[in-house]
Amino acid sequence: MSHEFQRYQRLLMIYLRPQWRRVLCLLFFVCAGIALSLINPQLLSSFIDAAIAGKPLSSLLLLAGFFLAVAFIKQVTVLIEAYVAENIALSTTNRLRADLMLHCLQLDSAFHTVHTPGELIERVDGDVSSLSNFFSRFLVSLLGNLLLLLGVLLLLYVIDWRIGLALSGFTLFSLIVFDRLRNIASTAWQDERQASAELFGFLEERLAGTEDVRSSGATTYMHYGLAARSRQRLLKLRRAIQLNFASWGPATVLTALGTALALLLGSYLFLNKSISIGTVYLIFNYSLLLNTPIEQIVNQIRDLQQTTGSINRIQQLFDTTSSLQDGEGAPLPPGALAVAFQDVTFGYVEDLPVLKQLQLLIPAGSILGLLGRTGSGKSTLSKLLVRLYDPLQGSIQLGGVDLRSLKQDELHARIGIVTQDVHILHTTVRNNLTLFDPAIQDERILEVLEMLGLSSWYHSLPKGLETRLAPGGSGLSAGEAQLIAFARVFLKDPSLVILDEASSRLDPVTERLLEQAIDRLLKDRTGIIIAHRLATVQKADHILILEQGACKEYGERQALAADPASHFAHLLQAGLMEVLA
Numbered sequence: 336m337s338h339e340f341q342r343y344q345r346l347l348m349i350y351l352r353p354q355w356r357r358v359l360c361l362l363f364f365v366c367a368g369i370a371l372s373l374i375n376p377q378l379l380s381s382f383i384d385a386a387i388a389g390k391p392l393s394s395l396l397l398l399a400g401f402f403l404a405v406a407f408i409k410q411v412t413v414l415i416e417a418y419v420a421e422n423i424a425l426s427t428t429n430r431l432r433a434d435l436m437l438h439c440l441q442l443d444s445a446f447h448t449v450h451t452p453g454e455l456i457e458r459v460d461g462d463v464s465s466l467s468n469f470f471s472r473f474l475v476s477l478l479g480n481l482l483l484l485l486g487v488l489l490l491l492y493v494i495d496w497r498i499g500l501a502l503s504g505f506t507l508f509s510l511i512v513f514d515r516l517r518n519i520a521s522t523a524w525q526d527e528r529q530a531s532a533e534l535f536g537f538l539e540e541r542l543a544g545t546e547d548v549r550s551s552g553a554t555t556y557m558h559y560g561l562a563a564r565s566r567q568r569l570l571k572l573r574r575a576i577q578l579n580f581a582s583w584g585p586a587t588v589l590t591a592l593g594t595a596l597a598l599l600l601g602s603y604l605f606l607n608k609s610i611s612i613g614t615v616y617l618i619f620n621y622s623l624l625l626n627t628p629i630e631q632i633v634n635q636i637r638d639l640q641q642t643t644g645s646i647n648r649i650q651q652l653f654d655t656t657s658s659l660q661d662g663e664g665a666p667l668p669p670g671a672l673a674v675a676f677q678d679v680t681f682g683y684v685e686d687l688p689v690l691k692q693l694q695l696l697i698p699a700g701s702i703l704g705l706l707g708r709t710g711s712g713k714s715t716l717s718k719l720l721v722r723l724y725d726p727l728q729g730s731i732q733l734g735g736v737d738l739r740s741l742k743q744d745e746l747h748a749r750i751g752i753v754t755q756d757v758h759i760l761h762t763t764v765r766n767n768l769t770l771f772d773p774a775i776q777d778e779r780i781l782e783v784l785e786m787l788g789l790s791s792w793y794h795s796l797p798k799g800l801e802t803r804l805a806p807g808g809s810g811l812s813a814g815e816a817q818l819i820a821f822a823r824v825f826l827k828d829p830s831l832v833i834l835d836e837a838s839s840r841l842d843p844v845t846e847r848l849l850e851q852a853i854d855r856l857l858k859d860r861t862g863i864i865i866a867h868r869l870a871t872v873q874k875a876d877h878i879l880i881l882e883q884g885a886c887k888e889y890g891e892r893q894a895l896a897a898d899p900a901s902h903f904a905h906l907l908q909a910g911l912m913e914v915l916a
């Protein structure tokens with residue numbers, strides 16, 4: 336319980352504190368609304384008594400006029416209150432969304448392998464949206480309604496202490512009952528949010544692969560998957576709503592009991608001639624008014640139950656830390672960077688090593704050709720170099736510095752990588768090429784596009800560099816997308832270039848054009864070329880052949896090629912493509 340309160344408090348402090356001016360403004364309008372709610376029944380009560388006493392029409396009209404004015408001002412305060420509350424809700428939840436998204440982006444690849452993008456969208460957006468009431472209303476509404484409750488009870492004491500006492504006891508009893516029911520559904524709501532995240536995770540993944548799903552005729556299978564997850568969500572939602580009802584049902588019964596009690600006491604006092612008929616109306620009206628804060632407090636608490644599920648899940652996400660901690664920021668030498676793998680063992684899952692005690696040294700400015708059959712661990716090696724994962728054993732050095740000592744930003748700025756899997760962003764061509772680096776000049780971009788033979792593609796763009804590319808690069812051919820990935824590396828000007836089967840999707844003419852561009856790219860830089868093709872490894876100074884994650888052969892390319900006993904010479908004879916594919 337205290338743990339939960341700490342969570343609420345932490346969130347409110349972080350996100351509501353910067354909004355304190357708006358929160359005060361909201362509180363003011365809530366209090367103004369309460370005061371007006373208390374005044375109006377008084378006016379009506381006076382009106383009834385005045386009418387029965389046969390007061391002149393002018394004083395009745397005056398009372399009626401006051402009543403209307405107060406009712407109108409009350410509506411205006413409700414309007415302003417709703418506006419300010421919405422404003423607070425949007426500002427706080429947007430900030431929380433941004434923080435969560437940044438946090439997710441900083442989590443390691445192991446986390447992202449387990450959690451689908453759809454699931455994360457549901458957490459970053461769905462869970463956070465359900466917190467808007469918590470941020471904008473919870474505290475203010477709770478405080479405001481407590482004030483209203485106290486105000487009504489105080490006025491009832493003023494009318495008659497017996498009425499005040501009876502309705503105070505009744506209010507206390509109601510609040511105790513509701514407090515007992517408070518946590519009844521929070522676990523159920525947490526389960527509902529999880530089921531919802533799983534449903535969205537499933538949807539996102541399947542929609543991303545629509546073409547494959549359709550062409551492979553897997554639509555029915557997907558429907559079943561969707562139906563199963565939707566059903567699961569429905570069951571969880573139904574359970575949560577049923578449990579919620581357990582706290583809602585008693586509220587309705589108690590409301591009716593409160594009104595009955597007030598009417599009974601009012602009639603008794605009226606028959607005793609202790610109070611006027613106007614005051615009976617006032618008591619009846621205040622007893623109804625009493626229901627509003629009790630109901631509101633219950634609503635807020637019920638809402639908190641739903642929100643607790645989201646808060647817990649958001650906190651869990653914040654508590655998840657990346658296993659890859661940023662280094663202290665050791666400096667890297669300028670220019671081309673040497674790469675060293677020392678006894679590196681790595682596996683995605685425990686006890687299943689993908690790389691085994693790998694030793695490797697790539698001198699600064701030289702090029703390594705990396706060969707191996709599918710699944711031998713070539714891409715894994717490049718993933719370790721950009722520190723998507725850390726080795727389980729051994730260490731990797733770049734420019735003589737352990738990767739774990741480097742700042743990740745510095746590491747990523749110094750390595751350029753092109754893979755088969757190019758991610759095109761739904762933004763302008765310029766942003767896609769510069770990856771949002773405003774320091775890169777347009778002239779340089781155009782120069783690179785020209786060098787990569789993308790000039791005619793560029794001239795076909797309706798708005799030049801300002802043209803927005805379709806999501807997922809659907810308006811581009813696979814080859815064009817790959818050339819864009821090359822352009823990104825050129826513009827980044829890295830010290831180590833990794834080309835992972837990079838030219839596999841290009842036609843022979845474009846590939847030849849690219850060969851020259853690659854020569855320029857690799858000049859004065861360290862390079863790792865992962866390839867299945869003979870032509871691409873011709874540039875390498877050294878060759879490493881991987882087999883099941885271990886080094887099968889390593890040596891100078893020319894020496895290995897000249898040695899008929901070497902595996903590399905054998906591959907050359909057989910034609911790399913056929914042997915390795």
Ligand SMILES: Nc1ncnc2c1ncn2[C@@H]1O[C@H](COP(=O)(O)OP(=O)(O)OP(=O)(O)O)[C@@H](O)[C@H]1O
Binds near residue numbers: 448684707711712716
């Ligand atoms: N994210 C991952 N989680 C679990 N296992 C993985 C993951 N990525 C790769 N693997 C496994 O690691 C092994 C090496 O994969 P890797 O992608 O490094 O091979 P590769 O030599 O680059 O293959 P290819 O030539 O087909 O690209 C494979 O058995 C693969 O199934």
